[in-house]
Amino acid sequence: MIRVAINGYGTIGKRVADAVNAQPDMEVVGVSKTKPSAEAYIAAKKGYPLYIADISKKEVFTKAEIEVAGSVGDMIDNADVVVDATPGGIGASNREMYEKAGVKAIWQGGEDHNVAGFSFNSSCNYNDAIGRQFVRVVSCNTTGLCRVIKAMDDLFGVRKVRATMVRRGSDPGEVKKGPVDAVVLNPVTIPSHHGPDVLTVIPDIDIVTLAMIVPTTFMHMHVIQMDLESGGKKEDILKAFGDHPRIGLVKGSTGIKSTAELKEYASDLGRPRADLWENCIFEDSIAVIGSEFYCFQAIHQEADVVVENVDAIRAMTEIVKDPAESIRITNSSLGFNAI
Amino acid sequence: MIRVAINGYGTIGKRVADAVNAQPDMEVVGVSKTKPSAEAYIAAKKGYPLYIADISKKEVFTKAEIEVAGSVGDMIDNADVVVDATPGGIGASNREMYEKAGVKAIWQGGEDHNVAGFSFNSSCNYNDAIGRQFVRVVSCNTTGLCRVIKAMDDLFGVRKVRATMVRRGSDPGEVKKGPVDAVVLNPVTIPSHHGPDVLTVIPDIDIVTLAMIVPTTFMHMHVIQMDLESGGKKEDILKAFGDHPRIGLVKGSTGIKSTAELKEYASDLGRPRADLWENCIFEDSIAVIGSEFYCFQAIHQEADVVVENVDAIRAMTEIVKDPAESIRITNSSLGFNAI
């Protein structure tokens, strides 16, 4: 059993903890919080030992009737792998601690590529992560782009990718971030940084990305266009996507045409937290016009990287060397049912 | 085993079906839809026999690969109780069908009191529903009001209630209804209809209600004020609410100050569909100023009536005659854990 610590029990961290906990070959040795909160109570209810960054604040937790198991340093000493899910920018400053402890560590996409020197996606470069000490799982948007680009490149060869990310303003549980009523270009300049981030996983792709933020909480919507080497048939694409373990096809007969209806469906399916770990590609949107491929895909910003973290743990610890096998175990442990 | 049919498998119907399915003393004999949709697929995945109102449309379902078990008439013939969760206004037109079939029927709060001649809330008038053929479960807002008014009246005596309902614009899965950026008075006139609707359950209460709609999807927020017969202490109120099976206290130490954070918490707790069946009263908002009581309570419009429907089935079929016992069974079957 691989012992996994989750440093930062927030939006991503709490999902990674539950996903790790569901795997047959790994266990959660602890999670961390900096202050008492709803999520600290959840950790306690789930039975995850709770560690805190600043042990001098133990009393604050005790007062809130939340048991503290020790310091983050203690937690790391008990772990084979640390998943760092602290807020963007904080993770990099933890690197020295992980190096000293000689523990393997995974960062999230909010950190730069350089924090680990290797950026990961299960469907693209699992083999290159075998045995590594440090790995960065790319962001939700980059993960979603890598999956579909790799799938199309394997099928037909991709000459050029143009993608627009229409991003959610805040996560569902956030209340301070906006916008309330605006479309915000983020960035105004074209291209956005997402294209170069894809290159950390899939080098040598010609890609231009653009991004904006809109007032919604659930899922980013990607507009994907690719110039293909050779013309593809829609039926071949449907088959390939249907067989892909991390792509879900949103069937036209469900009548689902929005992120909200998709979330309702995931919720009705009984998915934990209504999480959608897969790229949700709208079947009816898939179009091949000449040698160009188009589709809409919805990306659940809180969920798609969770399964990538689990796979990264397997690659780094070498307990499973075949990417397909790791993906299979991850998916089936989570009850990753078809959408 | 009481055989329950759910006529209308939508926002409320699908939740009632799952709740009935979880009870030890009842079973789902069928659910109905009028056209193929995401929810029809969900019914199929859950194994609920699907019946359709207009059997001539069977082919439309078959084409969408959804099996049809028969007509709504067939479904009713197999049932002891029908829960009518069709859209507001449709339910009344089904009454004749239920009468002819001699089946017991429950309507929702979107229908008038007269459809059943009796309006129900488990915490208020369970005993009066014993053996009835027809019962109307009051709306989400009225249910939330009845619970807290009855609890306070039992404790201290209530002379007057003033309540403002700040209502959600659409359910999370709806995409056509707004508003996008507005506060809509609904109605503009004061008082609103909610007060009189409370009187169908708790007669002789002096109550004035007001209502408006705001651009959010999850939960209504109620501002509750009551003039008490005798001054109450906050600690007595906290104890009574803490012991109440359908009131949940949102603890201040969780830091939860909004509907969004509350939903996140319910989702983290693993509640199905993040449902909050209880009145969610913010502990820190409870105030007694002179002889006046104040609090904020959040009401999950999709969920609070679900447990009331289950209790109504028990009262009408007389399988449990003690309200507390029915409420206990309903809650424990659902894993109604403390918030």
Add this chain to the structure above:
Amino acid sequence: MIRVAINGYGTIGKRVADAVNAQPDMEVVGVSKTKPSAEAYIAAKKGYPLYIADISKKEVFTKAEIEVAGSVGDMIDNADVVVDATPGGIGASNREMYEKAGVKAIWQGGEDHNVAGFSFNSSCNYNDAIGRQFVRVVSCNTTGLCRVIKAMDDLFGVRKVRATMVRRGSDPGEVKKGPVDAVVLNPVTIPSHHGPDVLTVIPDIDIVTLAMIVPTTFMHMHVIQMDLESGGKKEDILKAFGDHPRIGLVKGSTGIKSTAELKEYASDLGRPRADLWENCIFEDSIAVIGSEFYCFQAIHQEADVVVENVDAIRAMTEIVKDPAESIRITNSSLGFNAI
């Protein structure tokens, strides 16, 4: 003075009325409403004679203290040109009335091309509208696309256009339409109908469009990409756009990065109703990557077609035969100051 009647005094109609009223060579002979409303009071305050479709409802208006000048038929008899700004789909049914009256008529983009047999944009085909009886001004999105495509085609030659429309959910004054919290694909299928609609104005352009709806009220955001015949320099594009009478460059030094900030700016500028009649292209977004052009442009759905209607009146009545001259008069009459 050209006598102009506005049939349908709503979002577009009231703006067209004010724009016509501001021109030196035309006058408003009347506007129409179907029932008393806030807009009917506004018409009265502005001194526009109010006509009603169904004269039998005159009493309803009188009761609301709004004076009725006569029926829509009476209004048309006094007009040289009718601008039909009735809700989409209604306009077509008015065609027979306009034919019988022998009056010139302009429809909006909510109607099909066939209603007039000619689709208009001042910057593209003013000359072809000279003397016509019937003209359709294309929709807000198509107008915005036509302007920028024509401008770029004139500069460099355009081989292909790919455009994504991120559309507002409702107008600012609407409260019934959503979505509240969703991205809605509209349509799910690719391409959308906007491309073919551009072809009604600019034939022989290779164009693919996609569209979605987001929960905001002010402006659509267009993502524009064009393959150019010959590579363009950003400075040439800036100059051409800067000189274009219906394109406004949003300067980077203003710090404006969103539709909301742009509206605030228009409001601060003292524009009536904060209207932005021009394509608002974000200067910092303009990029030429290889032979590809990219930019973001915000389109004010309530405003950009208003000035096109005014120009169409001049072309149809032949009072001004030079498009540049009509555009100049329209703009300067409105105080179309630089953004």
Add this chain to the structure above:
Amino acid sequence: MIRVAINGYGTIGKRVADAVNAQPDMEVVGVSKTKPSAEAYIAAKKGYPLYIADISKKEVFTKAEIEVAGSVGDMIDNADVVVDATPGGIGASNREMYEKAGVKAIWQGGEDHNVAGFSFNSSCNYNDAIGRQFVRVVSCNTTGLCRVIKAMDDLFGVRKVRATMVRRGSDPGEVKKGPVDAVVLNPVTIPSHHGPDVLTVIPDIDIVTLAMIVPTTFMHMHVIQMDLESGGKKEDILKAFGDHPRIGLVKGSTGIKSTAELKEYASDLGRPRADLWENCIFEDSIAVIGSEFYCFQAIHQEADVVVENVDAIRAMTEIVKDPAESIRITNSSLGFNAI
């Protein structure tokens, strides 16, 4: 002519500048910004001399082609009165500067009562401001409450006020603040600080207030309830409100039932920035139930204090000693037409 400087040319400051500029007895000697922005361009376009807090940053403005007239210190030396509209909390730190310069100063409601030692509302305590050096104009919500409470107290005597403020999440031009989809209790605790703030203007009123934030940008909505000394008739209230110079009655026949429709109406009326300086009380919501008064009033958070600042200038400089006369001049200069 009273020389007025506006320190802080943002949401409130830019409106106060335009309002001062419209008065016959005062002039704008300067406005201040800390960095180049859209609003700095607007100041330049309007011809207001622009001063900057940190003169060492002059070059940054020059580079953005915005002329700088001098430092804030220079601006104050030229002024009889400074209106401090800097962000909440900053204003207090400017007090020493105003004291040293011997200039009269007005702060906004984001500062504490103690910053000036006197809190102002034109309709309540204009006379007490005569000749003062320092005055604080209370916040938008408190201004709205003071006006209606004073009006009702004058009419019938008010024994108790209970009010709920349903507040906008962000101003229309803000894009960073949320919430996107939540009702946020602010504060969770009852009562809120608004009641005590009313007491700084109207002492000895028994008042309990509550507040929450919702995802909308335009106007707060107040639910007002008052226990009256003597029963009032609705017609008397309508007459009194109709005659009040700072209360506007939203007529039922307009069909306006929301903040969005109200803004549209203000925009159609040609009000600058669609500003609503008055309390917008919905005529149809006014109810007298027994000895209790109820109504809904919408308060434009960006606008209602603007006219109060103008009146405060007159009181402090003693150029007009009669409150009704100052209010009349302010209103008529702005073209404060009836809604």
